[in-house]
Amino acid sequence: MKNSGNTIILTGxxxxxxxxxARRLHDAGNTVIIASRNMDALAETAEGYANIHTLELDQTDPVSIDAFAKRIADDFPQANMLINNAGIMRMEGSLAAKRDLADAEESVTNNLLxxxxxxNALIDQLVAQPNAALINVTSGLAFVPLVLAPTYSAIKAGIHNYTVSLRAVLKDRVEVIEIAPPALRTTLTPGQENNERFMDPELFVDQVMDLLQRDPTPAEVLVEEVDYMRRTEKEDRLEETVAGINPFLANF
Ligand SMILES: NC(=O)c1ccc[n+]([C@@H]2O[C@H](COP(=O)([O-])OP(=O)(O)OC[C@H]3O[C@@H](n4cnc5c(N)ncnc54)[C@H](OP(=O)(O)O)[C@@H]3O)[C@@H](O)[C@H]2O)c1
Incomplete structure (x- = not known):
């Protein structure tokens, strides 16, 4: 992908x-439009970064998505990249007994739809731009599920698969890239920020930026920490790896 001079929409x-x-892309010489529900948090990201702009977006709401796409068309008609990064992760409880599906359904609406x-709302604009790119953020759990978050894992597998379709259809028109992070110390789920077994997000983003700036950019941006998960099917060890990352399975 082109490394600078882009106008990039980044959710979350x-x-x-x-x-x-967002900050790293800005410092590399790009204009970045960040979008999510909490405008104060967006403003904090943008403070001191002249070319980071903030726009409200709730990706669970089709009305909000349409209004957002219209703002982009009006105010940033040159936008040539979309990074689908926003999402939630909910722990869902055991699949072995009937349960309330509210978290599962919310995850589908947010992370998949x-x-x-x-x-879909931005594709016509992207296709019309030179040097267009679309980046979807999935997860190592797309390849090996965490049984505590089965819907989240299934959605990430779905977005991985959807990204393959996008790449095939948009070949030579929009560069389609997947970033599949390993477990990271962010606030995605309660307590995760302090989990020493998870990767430092700064270190992760350093490596992601390095991979994105390669020519050609890899279709799948994978750091070493997620390679083992990505290679699971290829190495024919799915059952063993599912057991390995879900050590509590026997009592669940
Ligand atoms: N952290 C990990 O271990 C890990 C591992 C693999 C993949 N990932 C993926 O990486 C991405 C970023 O996660 P993160 O770890 O950086 O977590 P995070 O800090 O919780 O970031 C998620 C962002 O998504 C935004 N968001 C959530 N729902 C939204 C909605 N309906 N509309 C618009 N924005 C929404 C949130 O902003 P608002 O709440 O303000 O809307 C928040 O800024 C996610 O797709 C996640 O699944 C994370």
Whole structure:
């Protein structure tokens, strides 16, 4: 992908890796539009960064997505990249007994329908731009599920698969890239920020920026910490790896 001079829309820029990536892309010479629900958090990301702009977006709401796409068309008609980074992660309880599906349904609306709807709302604009790129953030859990978050894992697998379709259809028109992070010390779930077994998000974003700036940019941006998960099917060890990352399975 082109490294500077882009106008990049990035969802979920008010926290976590979204905030870090937005600032790094800005410092590389790009204009970045960050979008999410919490405008104060977005403003904090943008403070002191002249070319980071903030726009409100709730990707669970089709009306909000349409209004957002219109603002982009009016105010940033040159926008040539979309990074679908926003999302939530909910722990869901055991699949072995009937349960309330509110968290599962909210995850589908937010993490699956959200990026599908937003990409759809912006695709005509992207296709019309030179040097267009679309980046979807999935997860190592797309390849090996965490059984405590089965819907989240299934959605990430779905977005991985959807990204393959996008890449095939948009070949030579929009560069389609997947970033599949390993577990990171962000506030995605309660307590995760302090989990020493998880990767430092700053270190992760350093490596992501390095991979994004390669020519050609890899279709899948994978750091070493997620390689083991990504290679699971290829190495024919799914059952063993599911057991390995879900050590509590026997009592669940
Ligand atoms: N952290 C990890 O271990 C890990 C691992 C693999 C993949 N990932 C993925 O990385 C991405 C970023 O996560 P993170 O770790 O940086 O967590 P985070 O700090 O919680 O960031 C998630 C961002 O998404 C935004 N968001 C959530 N729902 C939204 C909605 N309906 N509309 C617009 N924005 C929304 C949030 O902003 P508002 O609440 O203000 O809207 C927030 O800024 C996610 O897709 C996540 O699944 C994370």
């Amino acid at each position: 820029g008010g926290s976590g890796i979204g905030r870090l990536i 959200g990026p599908i709807r937003l990409t």
